[in-house]
Amino acid sequence: MAKRVSLVFALSAVILIASLAAVAQGQTAQQPGRIAVTDLKKKLDSGEKFLLIDVREDWELKQDGAIAGAIHIPVAELDARMKDIPKDVQIVFY
Secondary structure, three states, X not given: XXXXXXXXXXXXXXXXXXXXXXXXXXXXXXXXXXXXXXXXXXXXXXXXXXXXXXXXXXXXXXXXXXXXXOEEOOHHHHHHHHHHOOOOOOEEEO
């Protein structure tokens, strides 16, 4: 249960940070969508190009492992690293 609460908090923070970054750049932020686990698995298996960003804390990553190909950017570092995230590709945060 605690892991689920941490994930919900992390995703909420990501959405807030992304929205603030877009507003700061004078852009209108798009509403983030949700993707089902089965749909994400299909995207991974198909080789579709998208960026998968793991926003969990280091201890969560060590405890639960990661999805192959994901980039690890903890929520606490996300704001500082937004400039490193490409804008021309679909991004999935988890």
